Amino acid sequence: MADILTRKIALDCDVDHAFAVFTGKIDLWWPRGHRRSRDASLSLNPESGGRLVEHAADGSEWTMGRVTAIDPPSRISLDWFPGSPAAPTSVEIEFAAVGGGTEITVTHRALSPAAEAIWPQRVASFIKGWDAVLPALKTFIEED
Numbered sequence: 001m002a003d004i005l006t007r008k009i010a011l012d013c014d015v016d017h018a019f020a021v022f023t024g025k026i027d028l029w030w031p032r033g034h035r036r037s038r039d040a041s042l043s044l045n046p047e048s049g050g051r052l053v054e055h056a057a058d059g060s061e062w063t064m065g066r067v068t069a070i071d072p073p074s075r076i077s078l079d080w081f082p083g084s085p086a087a088p089t090s091v092e093i094e095f096a097a098v099g100g101g102t103e104i105t106v107t108h109r110a111l112s113p114a115a116e117a118i119w120p121q122r123v124a125s126f127i128k129g130w131d132a133v134l135p136a137l138k139t140f141i142e143e144d
Contacts, residue, residue: 006105
């Protein structure tokens with residue numbers, strides 16, 4: 001199996017709030033620089049089979065991810081299409097109570113031999129992405 005990318009961040013809120021903001025307010029906190037278009041909006045349908053969709057100003061849509069499993073408020077898993085829609089990766093986001101706050105753990109890995117083959121070329125982009133996305137969530141929650 002290909003390497004696994006793991007990122008963690010601590011949030012100063014309870015698990016229910018962290019999960020609700022992550023899933024329900026994704027358009028408000030997900031960085032504009034980590035979308036195909038800065039003026040696109042995002043929506044996430046947090047149910048099995050639901051999609052994380054980028055909606056462009058021209059009305060077109062692009063599916064960033066498809067929910068493969070969800071267990072509110074502790075976990076959401078997605079097939080992840082950025083980088084290569086033909087060879088999606090897997091993203092699991094776990095929300096755990098730690099002290100008086102929440103720790104989020106993102107585990108990102110290849111799903112198939114095709115995704116494994118291009119993982120070394122894509123992993124740097126995934127690291128850059130999660131290293132921007134998770135702090136944006138933290139800032140949004142802690143300034144809310």
